[in-house]
Amino acid sequence: MSDPLDGVRVLDFGLLTAGANTSAMLADLGADVLKIESGAYLDPFRVVGKIDNDEGWWNRSPQFRFTNRNKRGLAINLKDKQGQQVIRELAAHCDVVVENFRRGVLDRAGLGYADLKEANPRIVFAAISSQGDTGPERLNVSFGSTLDATSGIAALTGYEGEEPRISGMDVNYPDQIVSLFAAGIVITAVMEARRTGRGCFLDFSQREVASFTLGEEILAASVNRERRYERRGNREDGIALQDAFRCRDGRWIAVTSEANDAAIERLCAANDCATALQMLKKKGVAAAPCNDGNDLLRDKALAGVSLVRDRDGRLVKGLPYSLDGRGLAIERPAPDLGQHTEEVLRALLGYDDAKLRALAEAGVTSTTPTIGEI
């Protein structure tokens, strides 16, 4: 049986979550994703997720492994003229480019949309950035929860009457949702490119994706400029009772009730979490335990298709949906740095031993980093 994106090839410059996960979602649907890094610039997940300092540490980061399974990995120096030429040749064999560099980085390397379109007019070029490719703030630096703040989400998050809150460095929520949307738009654009023979430039602003999730609030604010935004804890308009309550065993239960029933808080306080949940369920009240990461690992039924193990038995990210009732098949674990450089350059570009050796000796290709901390 063929996968939905069989025959689609992706040149993946995606880093961390926003970029690398957009191309991971395409890989999971059957696309051949070629992840491009270089010895001089690793995906930062290889570094921030470092678990030891021994030889090959850059190939052992769990965060990198979670996000880059099902891809092939190439290491080609984008700052080198020969490396740039290799990329342009690869682009001729690809349908999609995904990148989330700071604006202008690929343009300066002669690898921006204008350059790659020349190599391949059918290319769909997905540029993911914090602010978008245009506008006065296009070059602004941003890191994860910066966008919780500037998108509006933080203003609506916090304890009653207190300061705003961000999702923080262990969530970086705006980074997580962009790929869920961007992957669908890229697939739509690939469909159009197949039909018309013309690719396109897709300009995604992560901040806009995050603000888009507050569409109704922005619309309401635009007709009522007096509308106040206060932190309201866990309460929501139109819902009688919604909050987290601590149980006798110290665990928290999240409750949403159509009746503002003070007995619910007492019920939680007087019982262990499991008992309280049973009692609330009997009452027909929406209630759930506040799970942590270990709970998510323990409960296989709850995890569904969202987590999966690769062939080496290591845990990686699964799918946000099931397709024909199935979850994700991990065809290959996340690549070591430059693991597939030779394989891909031979098969797609017909490079021979001498040419590959010359590129390696010139430092254009590599399998080890030339940098330390990022």
Next chain:
Amino acid sequence: MSDNNALPLSRFTIIELNDAGMPVPLRLAASLAGKIAADLGATVLKIEPAEGDPVRRLPPFLSHGESALFQFLNTSKQSVRLGRGTLPDLLAKAQACLFEEPSSLAEMVRKSPATPIELAAFPVGMEPMPFSEFTVLALGGLLHMVGEPDRKPLRLGGHQASYAAGFAAFTGLATALAARDAGRSAPGVRVSLTEVMQWVNWKAASGAEASGKSPGREGKGSEFQIVPCKDGYVAVVYTVTQWPAVRALVGDRRLEDKKFATRAERRDNVAELYAILRPWFADKTRAEIQALAQAKGVPFGPIFSPSELLESEQYLARGFLTKFGGGKIPQLPVQWNGRSFAPRAMA
């Protein structure tokens, strides 16, 4: 997009089947996926129950009592009310159908020529229970991540549980359409809010697996804090390599103390760190702070409310917010060859 350039999904017809009595969080997710497809040009037929989609009666409200939530989620669609007799005919003409899983019509859709895109609360095989977006955030572990460790966990603002699932359903829908368009059999898509939340919150599972200890809300113990300034609040956020730039920006010699040298040390001494940082913010506005920080390459985030976003220079320059009804609404967060997808009023 301009009139002479057909919208990318204009060849497709999609049914958004709103059965009566379905849980609202699933409706919000299905409607968001349908809205994105509709704004991209698909003919989206929203089949409402006889009494109307209950989202029409949910807050926030506009000046004449219309629901801003309903307006936002249903742009560019056609609203249809019909008897069940004509549903098979519509399904026969559609390429895909979005619906909520407990629908009594689910089997009919699954057997139809339209590819089913199902929105559910829980993974297959998990025992169903009453739920809300809030309890889904708890199940998926996201609730555990926000707030103070010794106080109650906090939800993120907005309809994040439903909308993240709506994004996923749209990508599933696009996948199905692309497969059909390439002459392949399209997979049926099932999205559960609980799985999407866990997927979004993957670092909790990754962190717990790597160290045995789950990441959780750190509150005032986090290196990243929200600090008050002259006209509001700013999120203090920076990478390890940006710490020297933060020091240069704030310009207080005490920050050079070796007890702040590494991330671990800054966290161990976080109260002291912020005692030094806070005064720098107190006498500056968000705009001043952002300008000074950006000039040094520091990604501090001024906190904006939804109403303040209406004045954002960046959003104005990009035309992200467009006129709609009597107000302004965000367009799809993508520009395609420089063009945006202006939402149309529901027909």
